[in-house]
Amino acid sequence: MKKTTLSMIRFTAIAVLALVMFSCGEDPVPAPTVQLFSSVDGYVVAFTATATNTDSYAWEFGDGTVSTDQNPVHTYDQSGTYTAKVTVTGKGGSAVASEDVTIAASKLEMLTGGPGMANGKAWVFSPSASDGDGIFKANAELEFEDPIPDGILGLIGIVSEYEDEFIFKHDLGYTHDVKNDSSVTDIIFAMLNQIEFRPTVEDVIVLAPFTPIATTFMFTEDTDLTLTVVDQEDDEATSEVTWSNVDVLEIAGDVEFLGIRDFTRKYMILDISVDKMQIGMFIATSEGSNMAVPKHMIIMTLKPKV
Numbered sequence: 474m475k476k477t478t479l480s481m482i483r484f485t486a487i488a489v490l491a492l493v494m495f496s497c498g499e500d501p502v503p504a505p506t507v508q509l510f511s512s513v514d515g516y517v518v519a520f521t522a523t524a525t526n527t528d529s530y531a532w533e534f535g536d537g538t539v540s541t542d543q544n545p546v547h548t549y550d551q552s553g554t555y556t557a558k559v560t561v562t563g564k565g566g567s568a569v570a571s572e573d574v575t576i577a578a579s580k581l582e583m584l585t586g587g588p589g590m591a592n593g594k595a596w597v598f599s600p601s602a603s604d605g606d607g608i609f610k611a612n613a614e615l616e617f618e619d620p621i622p623d624g625i626l627g628l629i630g631i632v633s634e635y636e637d638e639f640i641f642k643h644d645l646g647y648t649h650d651v652k653n654d655s656s657v658t659d660i661i662f663a664m665l666n667q668i669e670f671r672p673t674v675e676d677v678i679v680l681a682p683f684t685p686i687a688t689t690f691m692f693t694e695d696t697d698l699t700l701t702v703v704d705q706e707d708d709e710a711t712s713e714v715t716w717s718n719v720d721v722l723e724i725a726g727d728v729e730f731l732g733i734r735d736f737t738r739k740y741m742i743l744d745i746s747v748d749k750m751q752i753g754m755f756i757a758t759s760e761g762s763n764m765a766v767p768k769h770m771i772i773m774t775l776k777p778k779v
Contacts, residue, residue, distance in 0.1 A: 502526075502565040509559050509570035516549045518574055520557060527561040527568075535574070551587045552578035580720065581692055583745050585641045593642035595650070595778040596750060598635050598732070600624050603751055603774040605743065611702045611755055611770050613714050621773060629675040631657065638778055639731055647690040647724060649731075656683035658734035659756045661764050677758065683734065689725045696721055698739060700755065703768040708759040711766055716741070722752070732773060736765045743772060750775045 507524040521544045522530055532540040534547050535555030549555065558571040578587070586594035602623050610616040626634045634657050638650040655671070658681045663670040670679040698721050704710035720742040724731055731740055732754045741753035751774050755767035 504565040505561045505563040505568040507559060507561045507568045507570045509557065509572045511557065511572055511574055513574060513576065515579065516552075516576055517546060518549065518557075518576075519546045520544060520559070522559045522561065522570070524561045524568070526563040526565055528564070529562045531560045531562070533558045549574075549576045551589050552576045552582055578747060580694060580742070580745050582643075583747050584692060584722075584742075584750070585643045588643045590643065593640045593646065595638040595640045596775040597638055597778050598626060599749070599774040599776040600627070600635055601774070603744075603749070605751060606772050606774055609753075609770045609772060610705050611700070611714065611767050612705060613716070615716075615753075615770060618769070621771070625773075626657075629673040629678060631673055631678075631680055634680075639775065641690065645689050645691070646687060647729060648685050648687045649729070651683055651685060653680075654682060654684075655680040656730075656734045657732070659758065661757045661759075662735050665764055677756075678733070681734070686726075686728055688729045691721075691723045691725070692742075693721045693723075695719075698741065700737065700739065701766055702755075703757075703759040703763045703766050705768070708761045708763060708768075711763055719743075720745070732775070733771060735767070737767050741770075748777060 503526045505524060505526045507522055510521040512519045530541055530543050532545055534557050536549055554573055554575045556571055557574050558569060560567055560569050584594065600623060602621050606621040607617055608619040610618055622628065626632055633653050636652040640648055640650065658679060659677055660679050663679055663681045668681045670681040672679050695718050697715050697717050698719055699713055699715040701711050702714050704712060722740045722742050724738040730738055732752060733756060735756045737755040742750065743753055744751040751772060753770045753772045756769050756771055757765055757767055759768045
């Protein structure tokens, strides 16, 4: 009996020793590691997670959206700086990496305010003229003719038009808000359309009654704009002129307009930022059979409504 008990004790001791020796010799489970890389193209960001000892990935893009892909491609809706974070998990635990991603506003977002401005972005005429504002000939060279001074609308007696709002929405909707039930137009447009108008100090620009309607717009960057224009020397002659690599904004239909109401509803966006837009508006100023065809371009500056 004593022999049997002693044998069992020896066997148990050997087994425990073997287990201890086996456990001490086993390598620990390595912890995960991760590095985050990103490549920005406009609003689209390609993310890459370089990880080890990892079974799963959990991404947070900083705008409320998530992903479980290893290397996701994410599209942001709005410009700004976002903190993207990836958490990787493996048998040895978890690891986290993060990186700030900056999305620059596109010209369309500068115009509309992006999806973050549900009611659209309202622009008004700027009382302060910018370099390049003026009256130009609507020819290929856009030859300069006359400057536009600060406060031009007030100088010709229609200072209230600085309050009119031209509203662009992210979904390409457009309308505007006239504050005195009238719009700025040119006298030829008013006369040819038999619209009652109120003259101003400057006989080319007048005020005419106008009721805004909701419509849409198109905005195309770096394109060619071709228009039929009146010859600068002969009002009875016209020709086609093409301006290359310009940004073009077009208001749909034949009622709504941007800035100055005229026959042409295609406009050049000569400069745009978050807080300024310089536009070229074509106007008809000739006499004779081509009175509805543009001959000049007026360049003016708009700013966001504060």
